[in-house]
Every structure is written in structure tokens, then in C-alpha cells.
Amino acid sequence: MASAGRVPLLWAACVLLVIAMMASFTPTPLYPRYQAEWGIGDGHVSLVFAGYPIGVVLVLIGLGGLSDRFGRRNTLLLGLTVLLAAMLILGFATDLVALVGGRIVQGAGAGLLVSSAAAALMESHPDGPDRGSFVNTLCVSLGVAIGPFVAGSLASTSDRPLLVPYLVIAVLLLLPLAPLARSRTDRTAAGSVRVVQAVRVPRLLLRRFSVAAVAIFSTNMCFGLFGAFGPQIAHRMGWTSEAASGRLVSLTLVAVIAAQLGGRRLSRSTAMALGVVLALLGWSATAAGVASLSPVAVMLGSAVLGLGAGLCLLGSAALVGVISPPGREAEIYSAYLVVAFATLAGTALAAGPVLTRFPLTAVLVAAVVLSSLVAAWVLPGVRRMAREKFA
Structure with missing residues (x-):
């Protein structure tokens, strides 16, 4: 149960999750403009997009359990500070190196924020860990859904399209400071503790953890490919403005929110099983649509x-x-996030070289094949958990 002193912390965690995820997709509708003004290619776009999840993974591997040792509030404040710095780096970037560096710093801040915010919600939500987990994923989904739309709209209506979206996010990051300041300092580990400590999953949890890890691979393959190449899909269909690119990506991400709301009464196993099947169908239809210009x-x-x-x-x-x-x-959730964000980095980096040699359709067909492999792992896993009455 959450005490009264924890309520401001939980509110701050929710707001920070939304804003951090908005920030993660802020550059997405801007990539075509970077390409036009800076003369960078699809491979460079892949590198810029991948810088963010690389930053997340690097931080989570050694600092993923930081909030278990030094407190949720302290880690949220640290992550907020790092993310704020990243927004300024990205907004004032003048070359590819600064852009990639800003994305890596952004990933580092997001990793600290997301792991500690999720842990705070799951351990302290007044209705228990399942509801805390639902609030966590809903906030994440809301942020990634509106991020491209907000950034695209700001870019389309501003005479500084590569600066204004980042400054708006920077201002929004200041909003949770008040509830964080009012929250009580939460418990920290007693005695001498290590700042850097590798995350690990106990052996007894590995089988169930692997099902969750492969399911989140499916989710973040979607985020990775649409985040990096959603604008190219839009352009292929003749939708060329930043706002149009943002709307296409946001369509996918708004559907993510709809799934959160509509599926909250499903069991964990049913949600994952239905999810991998729908993902396979979605990639197949998207690939067919791009190939036929439908x-x-x-x-x-x-x-x-x-x-x-x-x-x-x-x-x-x-x-x-x-x-x-x-x-x-925070440690176990960080291990889960390592899989999630390594998927983001891997899909974006792999898709770039493929896209320079093969049609966009080839990338989408590869996504169909990967989705088939995901389903082949997750479906037997959830059936096994159902037999064990751990659905």
C-alpha cells in the first residue's frame, strides 16, 4: 500500500514516464528534415535512432538497480537532470556527432527514469503490483503515442523545427519537480553499497522471464522500426510533411494505448499470446500495403x-x-528493459544497412519473419504457464 507520503512520488513517476517516452520519439518526424538539411542518409538515421537505446542499455547494465539501493526519488531526480541536459544537446546540435551523442545521453537519462519509476509504481501502488504495472505501461504507451505527433506538429508550425520540439520537452520535464520535492525520501539500502552493480535475473526466474523478454522483443521491434523508418513508410505512400509522418507513427502508438485500456482485464498469458499473433498479422499487412502502395x-x-x-x-x-x-x-525490471532497448538498437541498426541495399519492403518482410519466430517461442511458453496456473 502507498502511504500518503508516497503519493506525490507516484504522481511524479507517472508524469516522468509520459514525458520521457515523449522525448524518446521526439526526433522521429524530424529525420527527413535532418536528411534534407544535413545531407545524411538512411544509415545515419539508423545510428541516431540507435543511440537512444544504446544509452539506455549501457546505463541499465550497471545502474539498473540503482533505485533499489539509493531510493526511487533520488534516482528519478538524477534521471530527470540527465534527460534535461540531453534535450538541450539535441536542440542545439549542429552535426551528426552531436545528434548521436545527445541521443546516447537521452537514453542514459531515460534508463534511470523508467527503471526507478516502474519500480516505484509496482511496489507502492495502493491497488497492488498488477495495477502498478498497468499504470506503468499505460504511461509509457501514452508518451510514445503522442511524442511523434507533438514533435511533428511543433516542427511544422515553427521556423526553428529542429530546436522548438526539444525545448518544449525540456520545459515539460520541469513539471514533476514540485511533487518530487514534496515526496518523502524513500528507503535506501543500509550500510556501504556499490553504485555500479550488474543486473542479473535469478536462475529460478529465467524460464518465465524469457517469455516476458521475447514478448517485449516483439513490442520494441515495432517501436524500433516504426520509430526509425515510419517517416520513410509515410513518404512511400505520398505523405511527406513532418506532421503526416508523425500521424502515421502515432497511429501505431495510439493503438498501443487502446490495447492497454482494452486488454487490462486479460490474463498476462492471454495478453502476450494475442499480442504476438496480432503483431504478426500487423507486420504482414503493412508489408503488403507498402509493396502494393495501398x-x-x-x-x-x-x-x-x-x-x-x-x-x-x-x-x-x-x-x-x-x-x-x-x-x-528495479533490478529485475531493468533486466527486462535491457532486452527491450537492445531490441530497439538492434532493429534500427540492422534495418539501416538493409534499407541502403534493398527496398523498404525487404525490411518489413524481415519483420514478418522475426514475428513468426517470436510467436513460436511465446505461445508454447504461455501455454506452459497456464498449465502451471501461473497465467
Whole structure:
């Protein structure tokens, strides 16, 4: 149960999750403009996009359990400061090196924020860890859904399109400072503790953890490919403005939110099973739509893909929340996030070289194949958990 002193912390955690995820997709509708003004290619776009999850993974591997040792509030404040610095670096970047560096710093701040905010919600939500996990994934989904739309709209209406979106996010990051200041200092580990400590998953949890990890792979493959190449898909269909690119990406991400709301009564196993099937169907329809230049198929496929990604996120995050031992919530969730963000980096980096040699359709067909492999792992896993009455 959350005490009264913890309520401001939980509110701050929710707001920071939304803003951090908005920030993660802020550059997405801006990539075509970077390409036009800076003369960078698709491979460079992949590198810029991948800088963010690389920063997240590097931080989480050694500092993922930091808030278990030094407190949720302290870690949230640290992450907020790092993310604020990243927004300024990105907004005032003048070359590719600064842009990639800013994305790495942004990932580092987001990693600290997301792991500590999720742990705070799962351990202290007044309705228990399952509801805390639901609030966590809903906030994440809301942030990634509106991020491209907000950034694209700001860029389209501003005479400084590569600066204003980042400054707006920087200002929004200041909003949770008041509730963080009012929250009580939460418990920290007693005695001498190590700042850097590798995250690990106990052997007894590995089988169930692997099901959640592969399900979140499906979600973040969606985020990775649409985040990096959603604008190219939009351009292929003739939608060329930043706002139009942002709307296409946001269509997928709004469907992620719809899945959170519509699927919250599903069991963890059912959500993941249905999610991987819908993701496979969504990638297939999107690939077919791009190949045939069918806007209807692309939009339908994008929406179905978002529903699948959202259900995978919902079920897998809830599973991680209930298997995490007390006092190690941030560490286990960070291990889960390492898989999630390594997927973001890997899909973006792999897609770039492929896209320079093969048509966009080839990237989407590869996503269909990977989704098939994901389903082949997750579906037997959730059936096994159902037999064990751990659904």
C-alpha cells in the first residue's frame, strides 16, 4: 500500500514516464528534415535512432538497480537532470556527432527514469503490483503515442523545427519537480553499497522471464522500426510533411494505448499470446500495403501492429512485476528493459544497412519473419504457464 507520503512520488513517476517516452520519439518526424538539411542518409538515421537505446542499455547494465539501493526519488531526480541536459544537446546540435551523442545521453537519462519509476509504481501502488504495472505501461504507451505527433506538429508550425520540439520537452520535464520535492525520501539500502552493480535475473526466474523478454522483443521491434523508418513508410505512400509522418507513427502508438485500456482485464498469458499473433498479422499487412502502395493496408496493418505491441507490453510487464522478489523490483525490471532497448538498437541498426541495399519492403518482410519466430517461442511458453496456473 502507498502511504500518503508516497503519493506525490507516484504522481511524479507517472508524469516522468509520459514525458520521457515523449522525448524518446521526439526526433522521429524530424529525420527527413535532418536528411534534407544535413545531407545524411538512411544509415545515419539508423545510428541516431540507435543511440537512444544504446544509452539506455549501457546505463541499465550497471545502474539498473540503482533505485533499489539509493531510493526511487533520488534516482528519478538524477534521471530527470540527465534527460534535461540531453534535450538541450539535441536542440542545439549542429552535426551528426552531436545528434548521436545527445541521443546516447537521452537514453542514459531515460534508463534511470523508467527503471526507478516502474519500480516505484509496482511496489507502492495502493491497488497492488498488477495495477502498478498497468499504470506503468499505460504511461509509457501514452508518451510514445503522442511524442511523434507533438514533435511533428511543433516542427511544422515553427521556423526553428529542429530546436522548438526539444525545448518544449525540456520545459515539460520541469513539471514533476514540485511533487518530487514534496515526496518523502524513500528507503535506501543500509550500510556501504556499490553504485555500479550488474543486473542479473535469478536462475529460478529465467524460464518465465524469457517469455516476458521475447514478448517485449516483439513490442520494441515495432517501436524500433516504426520509430526509425515510419517517416520513410509515410513518404512511400505520398505523405511527406513532418506532421503526416508523425500521424502515421502515432497511429501505431495510439493503438498501443487502446490495447492497454482494452486488454487490462486479460490474463498476462492471454495478453502476450494475442499480442504476438496480432503483431504478426500487423507486420504482414503493412508489408503488403507498402509493396502494393495501398494506404488502407498500411494504416490497417499499422493499427493492428500497435494493438499487438501493446498487448505484448501489457502482459510481459505485468509478468515481470509479479515474479520480481521484494527489494529487487528495479533490478529485475531493468533486466527486462535491457532486452527491450537492445531490441530497439538492434532493429534500427540492422534495418539501416538493409534499407541502403534493398527496398523498404525487404525490411518489413524481415519483420514478418522475426514475428513468426517470436510467436513460436511465446505461445508454447504461455501455454506452459497456464498449465502451471501461473497465467
